[in-house]
Amino acid sequence: MDKKQAKLRVEKLKVEINHHRYLYHVLDKPEISDSAWDSLKHELSELENKFPEFITPDSPTQRVGGKPLPFFKKVAHRAPMLSLEDVFTTEEFEAWLTRISKIVPTDKLDFFGELKVDGFAMSLTYKKSVLNIGATRGDGKTGEDVTENIKTIQSIPLKLREPKESEIKNIGLNADKVLKLISSGEIEIRGEVFMTKSVFESINKEQKKLGLAEYANPRNTAAGTVRQLDPSIVAKRKLDFLAYGLVTDLGQTEHNQEHLLLKLLGFKTDIEARELKNIKDVTNFWNEIHKKREKMAWEIDGLVISVNNNQIFSKLGVVGKAPRGAVAFKFPGIEATTKVLDIIIQVGRTGVLTPVAVLDEVDINGVNVTRATLHNEDEIKRLDIRMGDTVIVQRAGDVIPDVVSVLKNLRPKNSKEFKFPKKCPVCDGEVIRQEGEAAHKCINKKCSAKHREGLYHFVSKKAFNIVGLGPEIIDKLVDESLVKDSSDIFKLEPKHLLGLEGFAEVSAKKLVSSIQKSKKISLARFIYALGIIHVGEETANLLAVYFNSIENLTLTSEEDLKKVPGVGEKAAKSIKQWLEDKDNKELLKKLVKEIDIQSPPKISKKLAGKTFVLTGTLETLSRDSAKEKIRLMGGDISSSVSKETTYVVAGENAGSKFDKAGKLGVKIISEKEFLNLMD
Ligand SMILES: [Zn+2]
Incomplete structure (x- = not known):
């Protein structure tokens, strides 16, 4: 490749890489896999190594270009970075509204509402559309130049997107003016740098693994990361950015318009943000987001409600360090x-x-x-x-x-x-307290607390699932000596219950019938119900499929148990210990007499070697029965999508797992296709 060809290729690669960055990190709609994207970046970096004269500051390879800094330079903000006044209740919000209405009595007020992301405020200045300075808020007047660090944030464009004329006209602005300012002027935008909950969790998992202290919350971790002197560490932390303000006058007259324009310039903006006509709209919005809050990918601590009209907003002015025209309408603290x-x-x-x-x-x-x-x-x-x-x-x-x-x-x-x-x-x-363990344990086999808790577990939803038999009733049955061990539960008759406080004829019959119904139980649930230490739902399933009957399980050796795929050494030891205990042997004998254990159908190898992830609501199958089907055909189930996943089965309202599968190029199949696989 000669120099001319290389230059052309470099230009094209930059555009293409940037396009896919935008699809992935801003719109969250990737069209190509991570590895394909990496390979484009690799080609660009090879070409730039060969022809360094073609490296530009907005090249995707320059995101982690910087060496560690000795300190951060100070940056004076052109317009002060203000903070917001907090309100916590509708009454306080109304009081704010009354106050500002007195200042602008003749103006009609409507609002713009957006999420208040719990992050770190950032000012970004673009010179001739290329990112020039990223600065922290600091004291509001002077911040720190953290450009090299924020360049590592993939959702921040190194070069502004150039909107189409029609797009600018559609939001009611003068296309010539906007395009001229983008290409030749300086544009300052503001937004929030933050860390998603899932990135925060994985960082803490890593800290824990390394024996280091865990971080307190995503906000502090994000703030600490932005002020890291080494950009390569920042890059690993996977920070994110939401734009919320445009400082430069591009002709915008409303806050709403500002948001639309930021989106056209290539920024990720809040998709929940909206215009609000009155107090009722504001409280409805608050209630809606408050309900969704815990399910959101990042932490928010309330809403920002601003006067939508920019002219009125500036007329309202500033009091102290906060603009009068906006408030943070906070959520109750957790x-x-x-x-x-x-x-x-x-x-x-x-x-x-x-x-x-x-x-x-x-x-x-x-x-x-x-x-x-x-x-x-x-x-x-x-x-x-x-x-x-x-x-x-x-x-x-x-x-x-x-x-x-x-x-x-x-x-x-x-x-x-x-x-x-x-x-x-x-x-x-x-x-x-055993060595290497954090917990203290009572080792008395006959401990009555352990006994009661064991019975609660025995009747619980994932075990015998005896509807109407909760801890409170178990306590009474134990106190009255009606139940000494779990097998006694199945011998209960209505007449026994009638003597207990709170039981009448109908309720006594109802509970007994519910107990009788639970007698028919799958082997897996039965093993789980025994409450053996280190045997959870998943291990119980593996054991049921492998041994096929409780007799086979009781006859097995510790060595055999270790051979069951997915059963660890600890579990194997604990199972063997449980089975060898004299009292447990007695109990098993009694239980088997009372109940009807269903062995799983023989396993087929049809799905052997395939790993499934389920997401969303399936139409005809419950989650549990879909899992059971996969296990019975020799397949594996995982709760998270990785490169090892063979299929993601997506039902209705499939969430982040669906998106992740798309990004990793994992095959996504419908419920129908899933059922076809097993036919
Ligand atoms: Zn005890």
Whole structure:
């Protein structure tokens, strides 16, 4: 290839690579796989090595060009980077509206609403359409030049997209003016640098693996990353960017128009953002997003509501460091502070002693929280938590609330340290902590706490699934000696239940019938119900398919157990131990007499070597039955999409797994195609 040809090829590659970057990182609609994209970048970098004179600052290869910096240069902001006033309730929002209405009494106000992403504000300046400076907010007047770092963010264009004339006209702007400013002027835009929840989790997983401290939250991690002096580290952190403001006057008159224009310039913008006519629209928008909040790919802490008309917005001016024309309408926090009244110990089915903080009741995001888990002794030491302390508690999603930290300045003089018990608080049995393990365990075989928890597990949804038989009733049955072990459950008759508090004739019959119905059970569920340590749902399934009957399982050796694909050494040992126990042998004998275990049909090899990922709602099959079918045909199931995935079976409302499959080039099939595979 001669120099002229190379120049042409370099130009074309740059356009093509940038196009696919835009499809992938901004629109989230990739057309080619990651590896194909990498190979284009590789070709470009080879050509640039050969002909360095063709390297331009906007080349995709220049994203991680910089060497580590000794320090960041200061940058003065042309227009100050302001912060926002917070409101937390509709009343506070109305009060804000009343205040600003007094300043512009003759103007009709409508609004623009967008997500308030929990990230790090950034100013980007483009000179003649090429990215020139990326600067942090700093104190609002002066920030730091972090250009080399933000260049590594794939959703930030190194060169502005050149919109078509018709696109500019469509949003009501003068195409000549806009295009001229893009190509020859300076354009400043603003937005938020952030880290998605999934990237944050994988970084923490990596930290944990390396034995390093985990990061507290995506926001701080993103902020810390942007201020890294070494761009190559920043590149690994996979930051993202959403644009929300255009500082330069391109003729825009409304905030809404600004968003549309940012999109035309090649930025990722908030797809939830919208115009809002009145307070009702604002509260509806708030409610809608608040509900979706936990499912979103990145953390948001509220909405930004701005006066849509830019002229009125500037007329409203600035008070302190915040513009009057916008507010942050926040969501309730997922953290709150409260006092630790007590620390107690709960004993689980496997004998693990879990310390739990009993809290002064506190409302966190609409839920009354009275307890938080303290996990284990190490966590208590790490937090240095004492009874009487004021703590920050977090409740995210449906998980058990967690103590984030202790506010030690608020510690009272009479605070009490917690001593981890040497004996089981329920049965007084011996407690040990094995080397390399974080948990203390009660090793008394007859521990009544373990026994009860084992029964709760036995009747639970994924085990015998006995509808209407929850922990409360089990407790009564155990207290009345009606149930000594799990086999007694099946001997219950309505007359036994009638003597218990809360039971009448109808309810007693109903529960007995529900117990009778549960007697017919698959081998896999039965094995799971036994509650053997290290045998979860998945291992129980593998064992059922491999051994095909409970007799075969009981006759097996530890060596044989280790041969079952997917069954680890720990599980094999634990299963053998359980099966050899005299009491367990007795129990099994009794159980087998009472119930009807269904062996799985013989396994076929039709799907052997193939790995499936299920996503979305299937039309005719439940998730569980689809999984069962795959297992019975010798296939494997994975919960996440990787290059090892053979098929992604996509039902309705397929989510991120679908997108990831597309990116990795993994074959996506419909439910119908899936069923055809098995025919
Ligand atoms: Zn115990």
